[in-house]
Amino acid sequence: MASQALPARGARLGRAVPPGRVAVPLAPPSRPRDQDHTATVRAVVLALPGGDALSTRRRSPMAAALIWPLARHLVRAGAAEGVAAHLVHYRFRGWNGGHAHPAEDAEWAVGEAVRRYGDVPVCLVGIDMGARAALHAAGHPAVTSVVALAPWLPRDDEPEPVKQLIGRRVLIAHGTNDESTDPDLSYQLAERIKKVNQRICRFEVHSAGHGLHPHRAEVFALAGDFVLGSLLERPYARPIADALAAPPPLGLRMPLAAGFGRSLRA
Template sequence: MAQHAPPARGARLGRAAGANGPVTTVSGAVLLLPGASRWSPGPLRPLARALARSGAAHGLVAHPVVHGSAAREEDAEWAADEVVRRYGDVPVCLVGYDAGGRAALRAGGHAAVNSVLALAPCLGGPAPEEPPEPVKQLSGRQVLIVHGTNDARSDPESSFRLATRAKKANRSTCRFEVHSDGHGLREHQREVVALAVDFVLGAVFSGRYSRPVTDALAAPPPLGLRMPLASGFGRSLRG
């Protein structure tokens, strides 16, 4: 695989979480791509802690991608290359919030990536002369998009439109709506984190998901792309 040069802005992998201390055998990796503001990480920090707890027994590590501003596609691709260099041929899940969600989706075609999770992705509305966000790179990947219905920063309908096009290129695409929640997904953070952990562990390791995720992946549009995230989700799921 061709190696990407480190991004000019000095992106690097942050300290790994997981594997109960020093990493010995790594069987899968998560790359956490933040949004435009380091002061507003959304659910990424609690998600990293939850992944460290739930994925340690599987050999999962989670690295934040550290950089000066919002993550770009190039940062995500470089970070995936760095995972391969450090850990070998292990499956990689890209998890992005805000602008990081857009970067994760765009970089989903990287050879090491088997899954993408975009949380409140900032996709914007392209001008008439601009092409829509690409989706063909997501073919063959497990894809989950999560968006709050009251998001005032990133239009939830933009991620629904992208999911609709992505579903045509890749049946393994689903999208959950977090009713009454905003851009930071704070009101239902526990449920969002539980959903994310369920998806990541299933996509990277077992291929099995909770019933709501399984149903969302199997349902035809628009049902599987407007799946409501139930209050209390995750209380009966794996630790």
């Protein structure tokens, strides 16, 4: 990879995710140029899709489609309080070893969000490889929180960095039956993060595979409560508050209960 000439292209932010209930396309729909929302936006969610280990191909529309419903759910839940959301379109589909292209693109996207909206808090929400990119890019001063769903964490000799997560609020969720990304690795990473940052919790989605599909409603509710609680200083739902306060391993192996989100404040 280091010896290859990489195509010259830049990362970009997709248009602001609309909160309306619309059919989910393979790629976010084209819209007229966004209106100026800078006067009303109080916080920004950046959605980071998955990808491949090695690839210099353009971004995957299918990967973008997989995270699009979650981004729409988050902006729909927070739009009335000034939350905007954008998908991040990577330069390349792959992580590409030490280049860590999606992590670089995520950090660029945070800077671009600040340029557009001013001094607002940013939450990075990623799935699969995008979850790893979110964790890596959390060192940007504007990032206040990270959601990492089924994070792709290769078994490398070099440990994942964690110091950039100091002072951030971190949620990891992983399916216990995930055969694509190892839930044990995300637990081990969560343990390491907990040693430098107490504000981390990890939920286990029992019987769920990589896509978390059997419990999509609960995962969306979990992510929504954490994101809006972190960005808008709302009180967290009790399971999240308990997980953040519990010592390991309890707070890092919290089961995601069936029906989470139906009565969050009960």
